[in-house]
Amino acid sequence: MMTDTTNVKTPERAVRVRASGGAKRRRNIAPYIFIAPNLIVFTAFIFIPILGSFYVSLNEWSVIGARTFVGLDNYKSLLTDDIFWEASRNTGIYALGTVPTTMGFGLLVALGLNRAMPGRTLLRAIYFVPVSISLVAVGLISLWILSDDYGAVNNLLQSLGLPTVQWLSSTTWAMPSLIAVTIWIRLGFNMVIYLAALQGIPDELAQAAKVDGASGWQLFRYVTWPMLAPTSFLLVVLNVIFSLHVFDLIFVMTDGGPGFSTTVLVQYIYREAFQSGDMGSASAVGVVLYVVLMAFTLFYWRISKQSQKAS
Amino acid sequence: MTLARGDVANAASARQRKVTRSRIPRGKNLIIWIALVCGAAVMVFPLYWMFATAVGPSSELFDGDFNLFPSSIVWSNFGDAWGLLPWGTYYVNSMIIAVVGVIFTVFVNLLSGYAFAKFRFFGRDVIFILMISTLMVPIQVIQVPAFMVVSELGMVNSIWGVILPRGAEAFGIFLVRQFMVSIPDELMASARLDGAGEFRIFWSIVLPLCKPVIGVLVIFTFMWRWNDFAWPLVVLQEQSSFTVPLGLNLAKGMYYTDWTALMSMTLLSIIPMLIVFVIFQRAFVQGIASTGMK
Numbered sequence: 001m002m003t004d005t006t007n008v009k010t011p012e013r014a015v016r017v018r019a020s021g022g023a024k025r026r027r028n029i030a031p032y033i034f035i036a037p038n039l040i041v042f043t044a045f046i047f048i049p050i051l052g053s054f055y056v057s058l059n060e061w062s063v064i065g066a067r068t069f070v071g072l073d074n075y076k077s078l079l080t081d082d083i084f085w086e087a088s089r090n091t092g093i094y095a096l097g098t099v100p101t102t103m104g105f106g107l108l109v110a111l112g113l114n115r116a117m118p119g120r121t122l123l124r125a126i127y128f129v130p131v132s133i134s135l136v137a138v139g140l141i142s143l144w145i146l147s148d149d150y151g152a153v154n155n156l157l158q159s160l161g162l163p164t165v166q167w168l169s170s171t172t173w174a175m176p177s178l179i180a181v182t183i184w185i186r187l188g189f190n191m192v193i194y195l196a197a198l199q200g201i202p203d204e205l206a207q208a209a210k211v212d213g214a215s216g217w218q219l220f221r222y223v224t225w226p227m228l229a230p231t232s233f234l235l236v237v238l239n240v241i242f243s244l245h246v247f248d249l250i251f252v253m254t255d256g257g258p259g260f261s262t263t264v265l266v267q268y269i270y271r272e273a274f275q276s277g278d279m280g281s282a283s284a285v286g287v288v289l290y291v292v293l294m295a296f297t298l299f300y301w302r303i304s305k306q307s308q309k310a311s
Numbered sequence: 312m313t314l315a316r317g318d319v320a321n322a323a324s325a326r327q328r329k330v331t332r333s334r335i336p337r338g339k340n341l342i343i344w345i346a347l348v349c350g351a352a353v354m355v356f357p358l359y360w361m362f363a364t365a366v367g368p369s370s371e372l373f374d375g376d377f378n379l380f381p382s383s384i385v386w387s388n389f390g391d392a393w394g395l396l397p398w399g400t401y402y403v404n405s406m407i408i409a410v411v412g413v414i415f416t417v418f419v420n421l422l423s424g425y426a427f428a429k430f431r432f433f434g435r436d437v438i439f440i441l442m443i444s445t446l447m448v449p450i451q452v453i454q455v456p457a458f459m460v461v462s463e464l465g466m467v468n469s470i471w472g473v474i475l476p477r478g479a480e481a482f483g484i485f486l487v488r489q490f491m492v493s494i495p496d497e498l499m500a501s502a503r504l505d506g507a508g509e510f511r512i513f514w515s516i517v518l519p520l521c522k523p524v525i526g527v528l529v530i531f532t533f534m535w536r537w538n539d540f541a542w543p544l545v546v547l548q549e550q551s552s553f554t555v556p557l558g559l560n561l562a563k564g565m566y567y568t569d570w571t572a573l574m575s576m577t578l579l580s581i582i583p584m585l586i587v588f589v590i591f592q593r594a595f596v597q598g599i600a601s602t603g604m605k
Contacts, residue, residue: 037419037422042442045460053456119348129354129355134538134555141361144364286449
């Protein structure tokens with residue numbers, strides 16, 4: 001019996017060793033096969049286009065004309081291009097106007113909704129639902145509500161005996177109106193992330209602070225806010241990226257106007273490429289925006305690492 | 312650093328149980344509650360106003376008064392708006408792009424997320440970082456060369472010109488990798504001992520464990536494809552290939568004073584997304600929360 005089993009076992013083990021040798025080879029190429037489909041689409045539609053836009057930015061090229069290599073000329077002419085500077089300034093104003101406000105309101109609502117209250121689930125859904133609506137639909141709704149003559153906001157002001165405002169057709173109010181609409185659609189996103197972070201803070205911390213006699217504000221200032229720091233860091237990055245990406249909303253609501261008062265960089269790129277047909281200059285703006293975003297993220301990432309080390 | 316989805320869900324349901332027991336808030340809590348309800352009223356007002364304009368008589372829009380409620384409900388507004396443009400075609404195009412796009416994107420994201428989470432291979436970290444860093448690139452930056460690629464492939468005006476480039480979804484890869492890292496290696500190792508092939512292991516052992524993350528990915532990808540505007544605007548140039556957001560943008564230019572029609576169309580355009588949102592609200596919120604946690 002004993003010999004029988006060993007005899008049977010030996011060939012079996014040999015088979016297993018051989019099989020695992022083949023399996024190992026398969027395991028070595030398997031990950032490449034798994035990432036292949038994604039790597040192909042990334043390469044074709046993102047990596048090559050990024051390199052392509054670097055290359056195109058070094059050329060003088062209109063859609064109808066021939067392509068000529070001009071070196072850094074497109075970048076030099078950007079320096080003296082007033083609209084480029086106005087678009088950069090508008091992009092900065094939009095980011096400064098939306099990032100702190102959406103985060104601040106998002107945090108306030110999250111702090112409020114983090115306590116037991118009637119209708120909590122419904123309230124959370126109401127604050128969050130604008131996040132899921134297409135920006136084209138948001139743009140149309142906002143155009144109607146903010147329209148000069150028959151919009152709900154001006155009608156309301158009028159019936160209260162207050163002066164009406166040209167929300168979207170004056171250079172003064174167009175940008176603040178866009179910022180207000182952005183707060184409407186982005187608040188819920190910030191709220192949800194803060195709410196999840198708040199639920200991750202152990203109750204014991206708050207109880208210990210209360211035992212030590214901390215007031216509500218002190219509890220927030222010295223316990224809650226520091227615990228939320230990683231979340232706040234992340235939200236700054238996500239919101240800045242969003243604010244530099246925003247296109248659909250502005251395209252539908254003001255198309256960059258009146259004048260160039262709401263033209264941001266992505267708008268300007270679209271205009272140069274698909275309306276003026278100046279591919280070289282459009283790509284140069286794209287490269288600048290790309291470099292700025294990369295620099296911001298790296299810089300911010302280093303700061304956040306340092307401050308996390310320090311605390 | 313893992314998803315901790317279960318924890319979030321437990322915390323949420325524990326809290327909800329607390330809510331059902333909570334009575335009318337008093338004192339400071341009452342003030343906070345009233346403030347939140349007022350804020351919610353402001354948040355919901357634009358959507359309500361869209362609805363009120365869409366269903367109300369169009370003659371009332373321009374009398375200059377502020378009426379919170381329309382005097383009567385005119386359901387035929389929707390039929391009229393539907394007839395102004397070939398909405399049937401736009402909806403079919405949008406639906407095909409959303410459904411096929413979700414299947415394609417989620418599948419390739421699951422495949423590569425699995426490789427990044429569970430294999431060691433040459434170039435893994437570099438490729439992963441390169442892919443994730445594309446989250447920062449605005450579509451307009453690469454629009455021109457990407458359009459040239461699409462047009463070389465003959466995919467202008469085709470649904471594939473919208474679907475294939477969107478398979479490069481860094482968010483999905485990130486989410487899948489993050490989730491799959493926590494699956495124990497022993498499961499795969501024992502399946503290998505049983506002689507299962509690598510794809511079989513992925514398909515019949517790993518995927519069934521990933522239902523939560525697949526759910527989140529499907530919802531998000533559907534939302535993005537349904538709401539997509541900037542990229543289809545460039546690729547889909549013929550009106551017969553338009554999607555719903557492109558149709559809305561076209562309607563805005565054609566009927567720019569007919570707000571009853573425009574708001575009816577807007578309402579109809581967001582209904583599929585609202586249905587998805589209402590059904591999957593919890594997964595939706597948790598998906599955002601769990602990606603935001605890291």
